[in-house]
Amino acid sequence: MLSAEVFDGEPGCIALARALADRFLTRLAVECLAPIGEHTRSDLMLAVSELVTNADRYSHGPYLLELEGNAELISVTVYDSSTAMPVLYGPDPSRLGGHGMEIVVALCDRLIAERVPVGKRIRA
Secondary structure (H helix, E strand, O other): OEEEEEEOOOOOHHHHHHHHHHHHHHHHHHHOOOOOOHHHHHHHHHHHHHHHHHHHHHOOOOEEEEEEEOOOOEEEEEEEOOOOOOOOOOOOOOOOOOOHHHHHHHHOOOOEEEEEOOEEEEEO
16 A cells, blocks of 8 residues: 655645554555554654654755555655755764654664655655
């Protein structure tokens, strides 16, 4: 199953991205009989929030959120117009900000960032 939407960076986009993810998980549970528990739902919502927040903050233009999954696996992909690759800092509780990718890495089995013709793609 696939669900995707383009966001323009206007206020409220991050909430709209989370709403898309919530609807996607509901469809996945119903149509694919995926066992979506509260832990999975909250982890996915947080990963979507962090990835979309980074695209919103650091790219100059629209970005695409793509959610793909089946009963066993869910992937979140964000395409944006920036070619700057994300920075993964080591844990530092005294650092203000810069924890987004650290959170995504902790929540997801893998994280792939690569440049593409439109900018970059980040898949978790």
